Amino acid sequence: MSLSIAWQDGVVEAVDQCALPHEYRLLRLSTPGEVIDAIQRLAIRGAPAIGVAGALAVAMSARAHTRDGVCDEAAVRADAQRIADARPTAVNLSWAVRRVVGKLSGGADAVLAEAYDILTEDEKRNRAAADEAADLVQRLCGRRPLRLLTHCNTGRLATVAWGTALGAIRVLAGNGHVTEVLFGETRPLLQGARLTAWELAEAGIPHRMLVDSAGPAALASGMVDCVLVGADRVCANGDVANKIGTYSLALAAHRAGVPFIVVAPESTLDLSLASGADILIEERSAAEVTAFGGVEVAPAGTEVFNPAFDVTPAELITAVVTESGLFGPLRTTLLTSTVSERAS
Structure with missing residues (x-):
């Protein structure tokens, strides 16, 4: 690769x-x-x-x-x-x-x-995190073909090689445990549509794209066995900043009883921040959403809220997985409860 x-x-x-x-x-x-x-x-x-x-x-x-x-x-x-x-x-x-x-x-x-x-x-760190995450997915969901949902792009393009959440999907697919990968288009710059689709096609993994707002509906209708996403920052309490749209998927996954797993190298951990409330969220240019493909789609002067990321609270996350295994705050509490719930 x-x-x-x-x-x-x-x-x-x-x-x-x-x-x-x-x-x-x-x-x-x-x-x-x-x-x-x-x-x-x-x-x-x-x-x-x-x-x-x-x-x-x-x-x-x-x-x-x-x-x-x-x-x-x-x-x-x-x-x-x-x-x-x-x-x-x-x-x-x-x-x-x-x-x-x-x-x-x-x-x-x-x-x-x-x-x-x-x-x-x-690459070594991300392959190790991907292996850990793939093993966790199989322990939670069973060693069977799975329907997975991911968001934004977390593959080899987002890393030096292999990837984090998409790297875990590669591992699962290589083991014959992926039926299909659903992924959001990732507005406003379409990292899912442009990059994740390209990587999944390159790897020969079956996939379908969703408009971002359809992800919760896919979860609610039983189309997803597990959600795998990456992270841009993980706080000491397990709150996670990731691409905008992640929070809504986590809420929907929690409501549907579907595992929601974050895959990231330890360099993404920020133990200096107590919680997601302390994360500085980047806001990007209004032009990214007032125009599409170079064509203006909103009336001139329209005000825009265009955060690049959102924060998912730890209580909505089944586990944060790094190259060293599960991140501490979630190791015993959320994972244990998730396994218990799915076994009952």
Whole structure:
């Protein structure tokens, strides 16, 4: 499987997620500013992917600000702050930036080595989380063909390779345990329609797309055995920020008695935040929803509320699964109750 992000001769190579599904092309980004722009316009997106890209952008800055073997740490730290601020909700970005900035005293080579470690660790971490999640799904739902529902894009495009929630779906499909995957179109930028559909087709996994608002109806009508989603930030109490629309699916899954599983690497955990009430939710441009395909669809001057993410409370989540297994607050309480309810 090809990587969605790579370091080649001093530049970041990344799949341009704005071009898919019509064109598969690689971006070559040679400055921190170009990486920031790619992250902000969602050419690079997905919490793990932007973390890796951000780390590599800091490495670029360190190389650019090194003269005669001396690194201008103040200049690099200024660039690092701009990179970390590019998208405020996904904690993986600031986590990765902090991690590489911590190597600044060792010079540009040390920063690059740490960034490269983050890149190479990503696939291993996500494959492990996907395996853990797939095992949990089978324990909850049985080792049988399943009808799964996911939201946004959490596959290899959102990571360096393999994926988180979509990675777990790949594992289940590889074991012969997927009948069909339902997925939302993911308004306003259609990451589901453009990217998840492309990845599922690439993998040969049966799938059908829903308009976002149809997800709860699919759950209520018994079309779904399990919901699998990713995360952009997980708080200490287990509250989860993820793509807007996740909360409504969690509510519907809870009402329908369907397991709702979040799959994310440990870099997505933010134990400094007590709950989801503390998460800064990114709001995006009104133009993303007042126009569609370049055509204005709303009257001029229409006011818009366009949050990129919402927060799902821990009590609606069956489990948060990382590469190390279940995240602590949910390990015994919600999982035990879910298993008990489904056995009764």
